[in-house]
């Protein structure tokens with residue numbers, strides 16, 4: 407007797423069945439082809455490694471979101487990857503330390519977190535992305551955003567939009583232009599996150615209130631941000647954002663939300679979130695960061711796409727694929743010829759098999775495939 411409970415999957419974990427899995431394969435391939443075409447070489451780190459190496463790679467990484475356990479062999483703490491970027495950082499800083507910079511690497515696979523984020527209940531997600539190691543300037547950011555948009559479009563996304571942010575905004579302003587006590591900084595960040603003007607005033611962040619309104623369509627919002635630029639503290643960042651936006655040349659809709667921090671654990675001066683029309687929640691994110699190594703660490707820029715929700719939308723709208731049923735005793739050469747020009751064939755194993763039962767759209771007849 408089968409035990410129904412032992413067949414259940416844990417909350418937030420799912421199988422992809424053939425139709426969805428086929429779409430997922432195509433989407434992942436399209437994204438990887440785009441990254442590969444721009445000179446990014448794929449690397450394949452293991453799914454588990456020492457927790458310390460993952461958690462300490464970039465400032466701000468939260469290892470409490472990772473599945474962790476003691477390795478019975480080494481007796482050291484291990485973690486399951488929740489993000490490829492720190493692993494790419496490790497590879498760049500160790501085995502590829504001597505490789506010429508800028509170093510372009512890409513990755514694709516699954517990541518797992520203990521708790522789902524936001525409204526999405528999934529604990530395992532597909533993640534694919536590219537990291538440009540050795541640069542975090544405007545040119546690097548412009549390349550990374552452009553490839554992220556191109557990859558999403560190649561995967562079948564339409565109506566792509568990009569929301570720019572300045573992840574280290576509060577730290578930059580609190581230093582001098584809009585000074586805050588160290589004890590106030592976290593509270594100001596929190597109120598900015600909830601976009602609560604009243605709360606911001608209550609914690610002594612009155613001067614930060616205008617930032618809540620410098621949001622929306624990029625061109626208008628960046629004007630507002632320049633108007634409130636405290637003593638020029640943000641001038642170089644504003645100029646950089648304008649340059650990145652101009653370089654994208656209308657390939658995607660652009661918005662700005664300078665204080666948005668959601669999902670940005672380790673990004674520095676520049677961050678962006680990607681959306682696609684008809685897809686709920688973000689489909690990707692990226693920005694500039696530093697890989698902690700010796701001293702200040704190496705500068706880098708990258709993006710990660712999370713294509714699961716996009717795959718669901720595409721799969722739901724895709725027509726069923728044609729397949730040709732090959733009756734017993736069919737012409738094998740003809741079947742091979744059909745496959746070579748893109749047909750899928752399904753061969754009968756016994757008289758009991760039929761085109762209908764096996765979901766075939768065609769049967770191989772004397773003159774070629776015939777509609778069922």
Ligand SMILES: N[C@@H](Cc1c[nH]c[nH+]1)C(=O)O
Pocket residue numbers: 489490491535536537669670673691692693694695707708709710
């Ligand atoms: N890995 C980050 C995005 C990123 C890639 N490179 C830089 N930032 C994330 O998934 O949130």
